[in-house]
Amino acid sequence: MRKKNYISTGSEWTFDLITRYDEEISKIAAEYGLDTYPNQIEIITAEQMMDAYSSVGMPLGYHHWSFGKQFMSTEQRYRRGQMGLAYEIVINSNPCISYLMEENTMTMQALVIAHAAYGHNSFFKNNYLFKSWTNADAIIDYLLFARNFISECETRFGEEAVELTLDSCHALMNYGVDRYHRPSQLSAFEERERQIEREEYLQSQINDLWRTIPTRAEEKATEAQCYPSEPQENLLYFIEKNAPLLEPWQREIVRIVRKIAQYFYPQRQTQVMNEGWATFWHYTILNTLYDRGLVNDGFIMEFLQSHTSVVYQPSYDSPYYSGINPYALGFSMMSDIRRICENPTEEDQRWFPDIAGSDWVKTLDFAMRHFKDESFIQQYLSPKLIRDMKLFSVLDDDKKLKLEITAIHDDNGYRAIRNKLADQYNLSKREPNIQVYNVNRQGDRSLTLRYFQQDRKPLHKSMHEVLKHVSRLWGFTVRLETINEEDQLETTHECIVER
Amino acid sequence: MGQLIDRRLNGKNKSAVNRQRFIRRFKQQIKKAVTESVSERSITDIDNGEKINIPARDISEPVFRHDQGGSSETVHPGNTDFITGDKVKRPPSGNAGSGGQASNEGEGEDDFSFELSREEFLEFFFEDLALPDLTKTQLATIIEFKPVRAGYSNDGIPTNINVIRSLKGALGRRLALGGPLRNRLNEAEQELEALQGKPDSEDTQKRITALHDEIIELKRRIGSIPFIDTFDLRYNNHIKEPKPSTRAVMFCLMDVSGSMDQARKDIAKRFFILLYLFLTRTYEHIELVFIRHHTVAKEVDEDEFFHSRETGGTVVSSALELMYDIIKARYPSGEWNIYAAQASDGDNWHDDSPICRSLLADNIMPLVQYFAYVEIMADRHQRLWDEYELVKEAYENFAMQDIASVSDIYPVFRRLFKKQQA
Numbered sequence: 001m002r003k004k005n006y007i008s009t010g011s012e013w014t015f016d017l018i019t020r021y022d023e024e025i026s027k028i029a030a031e032y033g034l035d036t037y038p039n040q041i042e043i044i045t046a047e048q049m050m051d052a053y054s055s056v057g058m059p060l061g062y063h064h065w066s067f068g069k070q071f072m073s074t075e076q077r078y079r080r081g082q083m084g085l086a087y088e089i090v091i092n093s094n095p096c097i098s099y100l101m102e103e104n105t106m107t108m109q110a111l112v113i114a115h116a117a118y119g120h121n122s123f124f125k126n127n128y129l130f131k132s133w134t135n136a137d138a139i140i141d142y143l144l145f146a147r148n149f150i151s152e153c154e155t156r157f158g159e160e161a162v163e164l165t166l167d168s169c170h171a172l173m174n175y176g177v178d179r180y181h182r183p184s185q186l187s188a189f190e191e192r193e194r195q196i197e198r199e200e201y202l203q204s205q206i207n208d209l210w211r212t213i214p215t216r217a218e219e220k221a222t223e224a225q226c227y228p229s230e231p232q233e234n235l236l237y238f239i240e241k242n243a244p245l246l247e248p249w250q251r252e253i254v255r256i257v258r259k260i261a262q263y264f265y266p267q268r269q270t271q272v273m274n275e276g277w278a279t280f281w282h283y284t285i286l287n288t289l290y291d292r293g294l295v296n297d298g299f300i301m302e303f304l305q306s307h308t309s310v311v312y313q314p315s316y317d318s319p320y321y322s323g324i325n326p327y328a329l330g331f332s333m334m335s336d337i338r339r340i341c342e343n344p345t346e347e348d349q350r351w352f353p354d355i356a357g358s359d360w361v362k363t364l365d366f367a368m369r370h371f372k373d374e375s376f377i378q379q380y381l382s383p384k385l386i387r388d389m390k391l392f393s394v395l396d397d398d399k400k401l402k403l404e405i406t407a408i409h410d411d412n413g414y415r416a417i418r419n420k421l422a423d424q425y426n427l428s429k430r431e432p433n434i435q436v437y438n439v440n441r442q443g444d445r446s447l448t449l450r451y452f453q454q455d456r457k458p459l460h461k462s463m464h465e466v467l468k469h470v471s472r473l474w475g476f477t478v479r480l481e482t483i484n485e486e487d488q489l490e491t492t493h494e495c496i497v498e499r
Numbered sequence: 500m501g502q503l504i505d506r507r508l509n510g511k512n513k514s515a516v517n518r519q520r521f522i523r524r525f526k527q528q529i530k531k532a533v534t535e536s537v538s539e540r541s542i543t544d545i546d547n548g549e550k551i552n553i554p555a556r557d558i559s560e561p562v563f564r565h566d567q568g569g570s571s572e573t574v575h576p577g578n579t580d581f582i583t584g585d586k587v588k589r590p591p592s593g594n595a596g597s598g599g600q601a602s603n604e605g606e607g608e609d610d611f612s613f614e615l616s617r618e619e620f621l622e623f624f625f626e627d628l629a630l631p632d633l634t635k636t637q638l639a640t641i642i643e644f645k646p647v648r649a650g651y652s653n654d655g656i657p658t659n660i661n662v663i664r665s666l667k668g669a670l671g672r673r674l675a676l677g678g679p680l681r682n683r684l685n686e687a688e689q690e691l692e693a694l695q696g697k698p699d700s701e702d703t704q705k706r707i708t709a710l711h712d713e714i715i716e717l718k719r720r721i722g723s724i725p726f727i728d729t730f731d732l733r734y735n736n737h738i739k740e741p742k743p744s745t746r747a748v749m750f751c752l753m754d755v756s757g758s759m760d761q762a763r764k765d766i767a768k769r770f771f772i773l774l775y776l777f778l779t780r781t782y783e784h785i786e787l788v789f790i791r792h793h794t795v796a797k798e799v800d801e802d803e804f805f806h807s808r809e810t811g812g813t814v815v816s817s818a819l820e821l822m823y824d825i826i827k828a829r830y831p832s833g834e835w836n837i838y839a840a841q842a843s844d845g846d847n848w849h850d851d852s853p854i855c856r857s858l859l860a861d862n863i864m865p866l867v868q869y870f871a872y873v874e875i876m877a878d879r880h881q882r883l884w885d886e887y888e889l890v891k892e893a894y895e896n897f898a899m900q901d902i903a904s905v906s907d908i909y910p911v912f913r914r915l916f917k918k919q920q921a
Contacts, residue, residue, distance in 0.1 A: 018503055039501025048506065051513040065524045066560055068517030072613035097500060102507055117501070171561055315577020324576060346773075356582070392578035394587075397570035402586040408578055421574040432563050456569035465561035 004293045011105040011302075018043075021110045022117070024157035028288050029118040032361055034281065036121040037136060038095040041113065049101050050074050052089050052351070058260070059091055060143040062150040090116035092124040092267070094136040107302040110295075114285040117448075119278025122279060126369050127273070129266035139263060146256045149195070153249050165250050169236065169257035174431055176236030176258035177265045199248035232433040235470070236467065238436045244445060245475030254473065269372045269427055276330015277368050280338075283307060283331070313389065324421075329389075333376070336385045337364055344348050373425035381421060383414045393420045398456075432459055437481070446477035453484045467495040522619065529615070533623040534909070552610035560734040625777050628916040644739040655734025664733035672731060676724050684717040747836035748786040748821050749778055751804065754843035756793040756813035763875045766902055767842040768805055770873060773912050774840055776803070788825060792818035804916065815847045815883060816854040823862050832866040839863070839870045840915075845877040845884050856886040864894045870897040871915045 005022065008017050022041065022299045029036070044052070054071030055061035062149040063309040081166070091097040098116040100109055124130050232238045237247070240254040267274065290300045313328035340348045341360035348356045355363045367380060393416060407413035407420070423429055437450040447470070451459060463480065471478040477497050482490040522529060532551045552619065581587070615623070691710045694703050751771050755764065778785050789804035790796050793811030796818040813823055830837060847855070864870065872887055874880070884899075891897045900911045 013505060015505070022501070041501060042504045042506045044506045044509075048509070048513070054514050054517065063516045063520060065517060065520040068514060068519070068521030069611070071514040071518060072521065073611065076613050079594070098603065099506075159520075163524070167560075173560060243913045313576055315579075316575035317577065317579075321575075321577075324574070364882065389576045390578040391574050391576055391583055393572055393574045395570065395572045396589075398568050399570070401589075403589055405581045405583055405585040405587065406572060408581055408583055410583070413583060417574055422570050423572075425575060430565075431720060432565055434563055451563075453569075454569060458568045460564045460566040462559070462561035463563055465559075466563050469561070 004296075004298075006296050007289075007294050007332065009296055009298070011107065013104070013106040013109050017106060018109055019114070021106075022113055024289060024294055025110065025114050025118060025285055027121075028285050029114075029281070032284070032467055034118055034122040035126055036096065036118060037093075037125050039117045039121065040097045041117060042097060042099050043102055044099050045102055046078070049089070049099065056144055059093075059097060060147055062147045062166075062256075063154075064170075065163065066167075066170060088112040088116045090120045091139075092120075092130060092134060092136055092263075093139050096121040096124060096136070105302065107295075107299050108306065110289075110299075111282050111286060111303055111306065115278045115282035118285065119281040120274060122281075123270075123274050123277045123368060126365075127266070127270060127372075128370055128479065129269060129372055133266050134263050141473065142259065146260070149252060153253065157247075157249065159310065163255070164472065166257070169254055171466045171469040172239075172473075173237050173257055175260045175434060176254075176261040177427065178233060178234050178237070178262065195252060196372060199252065217270060221312040226438045227441055228436060228439070231437050233433075233435050233448070234258075235434070235436060239470075239473050241476050242293050242439065246473065250473075266372075269374075269425075272326045272330040272333075272373045272425060273368065273371065273376050274330070275327045276332075276334045279307075279311060279327050279331040280334035280364075283335075291358050315390070324424075332385055333380055334364060334367075336382055337367060337380055339384075340382065345384070349381045351382060352380075374422050374427075377425060378418065378422040381418045383409075386414055386417055387404075391417050391421065393417050429454065432457070434480070444477060445475075446479060447471075447474045448479045448481060451482045452484055452492070456484070464493065464495070467493060471495040471497050520616075525553060525558055526623075528558070530623050530626065533615075533620065546697070550612060550614050552612045555611045558611055559805075613862070621776065621780055625781060628777060628781070628913065629918040644741055646737040647740045649736050649738045651733045652736040653733065659734040659737075660718045661733050661735050665727070665731050668733060669727045669731040672728065673724055673726070673853060677721050680717050680721050684714060684721070687714050687717065746784060747782060747838065748788060748830050749774070750788045750790060750825075750837070750839040752774075752790045752792070752818045752822065752841040752843075753804065753816075753840060754793075754813065754815065754845070755791045755807075756809055756844075757810050758846040759810075759844050759875075763844050765909060766905060767873075769905070769908050770842055770875075770902070770912065771840070772805070773908065777912075777916065786830075788822075790818050790821055790825075792821070796821040810916060813847050815843060816851050816853050818856055819855055819858045819863060823858065826863075826866055837867040839867055841870070841872045842875060843872075843883070845881050847881065847883045849882060852882040852886045855883065856890055859887075859890050859897075860893055864890065864897060867896070868897070869896045870894075872884045872897070873911060873915075874899070874903050875902045877901065887919075 007020050018041070022039075026039075042319075050071060052059070053074050054067045061067055088101075089099045096117065098112070098121075100112050104112065124136060130136075150162060150166075175412070229239070236254050236258040240251050240258065243251075246254070286295070286300070286303050289295045311325070311328045311331045313325045337355070338360040340352055340356055341358050342364050344356035367376065371379060385407045390409055392413070393406045394408045396406040397404075407416035409417070433452045434449055434453065435452070436447070438448040440446045440448075449470070459480075459482070466477055467480055475497065477493045480493045482492070484490045529551055532553050564740050603890055667718065691707060691714070694707055694710070697703055705859075751774065753767050753771060759767065775787065778787065787801070789799050789801060791799055791804060791807070792813075792815070793809070794814045794817065795811075797823065818841070826832065826837060859870070874884060877884070887897075887899055893900060898915055900915060902908060902911050
């Protein structure tokens with residue numbers, strides 16, 4: 001007979017109860033070795049949650065109409081009951097801020113604390129991408145700096161001008177990240193200090209690049225080469241450093257958008273893992289609470305009901321299907337790793353000789369630290385899970401009349417499916433590969449971008465609009481060349497700027 | 500254990516600024532949507548906010564992305580009956596199902612819909628509308644003054660004393676008056692000091708006594724310069740500036756005779772509700788006079804005007820007479836901008852129409868800034884319309900319009916109150 005010592009029995013939460021739950025959850029988390037930033041849990045109302053939504057999870061956003069648009073559509077859908085709000089939002093900062101909605105029941109608050117304040121929090125702190133690309137200590141300060149800087153620009157140069165620059169930067173936000181090269185970390189204070197220096201220095205550099213004083217003959221010979229000498233993937237960075245006509249404050253805004261894009265980049269690369277990890281831990285922690293007799297049957301039933309709807313994966317032919325649910329896939333994979341460690345089958349022994357039968361806490365911890373979605377799936381998706389989820393892969397080729405099923409959950413298909421699924425989470429394949437190819441420094445100063453096509457995928461027609469934005473930043477004609485897989489120039493689109 | 504913070508008391512409208520920016524940016528689209536929505540909905544509930552749809556493509560934020568096409572291989576869950584190598588027909592695009600990835604980007608061409616608050620809605624609704632010629636009377640008759648500050652003066656009442664100015668003046672005066680004395684005092688003191696070091700002699704002794712006396716005298720004179728003098732006082736000066744008056748009154752004349760059936764009355768009421776909302780929103784101080792008439796006219800309050808059910812035959816001139824009497828009694832046209840809007844089905848007692856014309860042309864029109872007449876769902880124009888046409892020829896500030904159906908109300912209203920180019 002288990003000793004019963006319920007923390008609470010009703011569904012109403014109080015601050016005392018939340019503190020009690022947090023204590024118990026934190027104890028269990030520590031037993032499982034979760035390493036977290038200190039927590040800051042904030043209770044907010046539904047309206048405040050909608051505010052938080054619309055600023056895409058930035059606790060302090062600068063002002064821009066697109067956030068207003070986001071807010072209005074969230075509000076509209078929420079008011080009409082077309083969508084519920086997320087139970088929580090968690091911010092990758094130190095201390096780690098989690099928002100809890102006041103409408104939640106006690107059970108939901110406990111779930112959210114376990115999920116966000118311990119699950120996501122430990123992921124933010126330990127995953128290699130977050131560790132090397134984001135700086136949790138400085139983000140709040142940086143956002144504050146960004147907001148102040150932008151509102152200062154608005155007073156100095158007019159809301160309209162700032163808005164136009166921001167629009168253009170937002171259009172290129174996904175191309176404002178360094179994928180391979182790690183940025184240096186700066187505190188907000190240094191950031192402010194440096195901003196002024198940078199303004200002056202950069203302007204002098206740009207002027208040099210565009211110098212019109214004639215060069216000597218031997219220098220001219222080298223000029224014929226491409227500039228930049230190698231294609232560059234970070235469009236915003238290139239624009240910030242090289243666009244001839246931008247004002248210093250505009251360069252700083254480009255930089256701000258770029259920095260924020262960089263901050264969110266790891267989150268976009270680890271959706272399955274991050275949600276899977278957090279879901280796995282709220283599931284494990286709350287079940288431990290139940291096992292220890294700290295919560296009653298009502299609590300655990302309510303929790304399970306909510307949990308199962310979060311990890312529900314409709315099948316491909318269901319009207320509710322909209323792709324693979326990252327919570328479902330992530331949670332299943334995390335649970336599956338634990339199963340492989342604890343109860344390996346003969347098949348697991350063959351597929352995962354390294355981890356079968358090992359300590360599951362350590363194995364999971366290792367997986368969390370060293371992978372991103374793509375590599376995580378590549379490494380850990382097991383044949384059993386492929387069978388359980390009945391995964392299959394479909395080839396859609398517009399040259400063929402029919403779709404072809406290329407792999408299903410059988411011996412021949414496991415590896416193919418694993419590769420395909422991993423590929424699906426490879427950001428560089430999901431987004432068109434577009435790079436800065438050349439700047440015509442001697443002639444019309446036009447900028448040439450190149451789209452390196454894969455699988456003959458065309459660009460969406462919205463690129464015409466994006467090109468306008470690029471040319472607004474660049475100030476001169478911008479060209480987009482499509483290069484097919486045979487390395488031939490396929491099409492060229494231009495956005496001509498008359499001077 | 501971390502911190503637990505209650506943020507519920509913090510402001511919730513963090514997004515208000517962004518919302519305003521959104522509305523400002525898409526003003527054109529929203530305005531179009533507002534105009535469209537008005538014709539569809541009943542104007543009685545115009546007082547509420549409004550759901551607005553604007554095409555999503557107008558407000559999209561473009562990014563580089565793949566279009567459908569080329570070849571792509573995707574993994575889906577829930578396979579029940581496929582085996583490797585199966586060939587399947589393409590499902591119609593956009594549907595869920597294998598290959599249907601079109602919808603998971605949320606890029607449909609649906610309208611973007613959101614709700615405008617009542618304030619925002621009315622702002623769009625009444626944008627660019629104005630009472631014509633509101634300035635005419637205000638320039639002619641200036642009746643109100645308001646005090647404005649105008650520098651400093653030498654006299655005034657004690658409450659208006661400007662302390663800083665006064666003390667500045669006093670300091671200057673003290674410096675100016677005391678300066679030469681103080682210079683002399685310094686000289687005398689220096690001389691005295693020099694003499695005191697010298698050997699005693701009668702001359703020096705005498706000189707010292709003289710200097711002593713002079714120093715005492717100088718000190719007394721310096722001390723007697725008053726710290727502040729009435730002469731130093733400065734007062735804040737106020738002058739009265741004429742304040743342009745925007746006093747205006749709107750007469751609402753509604754026909755409630757038996758020939759106005761339910762549909763017509765409804766239109767007339769809607770028209771006046773629109774007018775009422777417009778005036779109360781746009782002008783802070785505007786008086787409204789409501790007159791309803793059948794065979795006799797009666798001045799009523801707002802509530803009765805819109806809700807009373809009294810009815811009878813039609814004598815339009817009764818209303819005009821009453822209006823004229825009210826103007827004479829309460830709104831001398833030198834001080835008031837007078838506007839009138841009249842709604843009727845055009846059905847009048849035959850012989851009354853010429854009386855209406857002469858009343859208007861001879862008495863009322865010279866007094867009013869603008870007179871708008873709307874005829875509602877007239878089967879054919881009767882004599883009243885013809886007579887009014889004559890008035891229109893004579894007076895530029897007379898306007899008449901036809902309302903044929905509910906959906907005409909707003910366009911007609913806009914036509915009548917369009918802001919005129921100066």
